[in-house]
Amino acid sequence: MFTPKLIAALALLALATGANAEGPRLGKTISAEELAAWDSSVMPDGNGLPEGSGTAAQGAQIFAQKCVTCHGEKGVGGSASALLPRGPITSINGGEKTIGNFWPYASTLFDYIRRAMPWQQPKSLTSNEVYALTAYLLALNKVIDEGAGLDAATLAKIKMPNRDGLIIRFPDRI
Numbered sequence: 009m010f011t012p013k014l015i016a017a018l019a020l021l022a023l024a025t026g027a028n029a030e031g032p033r034l035g036k037t038i039s040a041e042e043l044a045a046w047d048s049s050v051m052p053d054g055n056g057l058p059e060g061s062g063t064a065a066q067g068a069q070i071f072a073q074k075c076v077t078c079h080g081e082k083g084v085g086g087s088a089s090a091l092l093p094r095g096p097i098t099s100i101n102g103g104e105k106t107i108g109n110f111w112p113y114a115s116t117l118f119d120y121i122r123r124a125m126p127w128q129q130p131k132s133l134t135s136n137e138v139y140a141l142t143a144y145l146l147a148l149n150k151v152i153d154e155g156a157g158l159d160a161a162t163l164a165k166i167k168m169p170n171r172d173g174l175i176i177r178f179p180d181r182i
């Protein structure tokens with residue numbers, strides 16, 4: 009009745025039950041401070057924007073130090089994505105989509121720069137630097153005036169040129 013195979017199976021079952029009793033040991037509970045460093049998402053309505061501010065003129069200087077090597081002078085001609093539109097979007101070709109002609113929310117620009125740029129050193133910019141860079145790129149894209157500054161309140165009010173231009177590809181799936 010108790011064949012070697014059955015005994016082996018029962019032994020495995022006992023082991024597995026023992027391991028479960030101790031829990032899967034996936035880690036420890038994260039503290040509020042640790043979580044805050046990663047909880048950096050900014051919503052389209054501006055929810056999640058930090059304190060701070062910056063002007064397009066300040067952004068131009070930071071761009072020259074930390075961004076121009078990859079994105080080119082004034083966001084054109086670099087090896088990385090162009091940051092200025094070359095014209096309206098005429099096809100599904102991703103290369104035509106840039107901040108001014110595609111991105112629907114300014115908050116996404118802030119969020120993206122803060123979490124991902126500069127490419128080789130993400131999360132290294134201060135909130136003031138990110139506001140300044142966002143202002144600079146929006147001014148270059150003629151979304152805000154060159155002399156304008158940005159903070160949480162003003163950034164949340166910006167309406168991007170393509171906000172109403174996006175269509176839902178599969179409306180029946182939402």
Ligand code: HEC
Binds near residue numbers: 077079090105121127
């Ligand atoms: C070492 C090269 C490098 C540096 C320096 C760099 N970037 Fe980038 N950046 C990239 C690459 C590569 C992409 C495309 C990433 C992708 O598509 O996943 C990109 C994408 C972007 C985009 C999105 C463009 C779009 O429309 O999709 C923005 C905005 C941007 N970078 C801003 C900045 C800013 C601001 C700085 C300076 C603080 C900076 N980058 C510095 C390489 C760089």
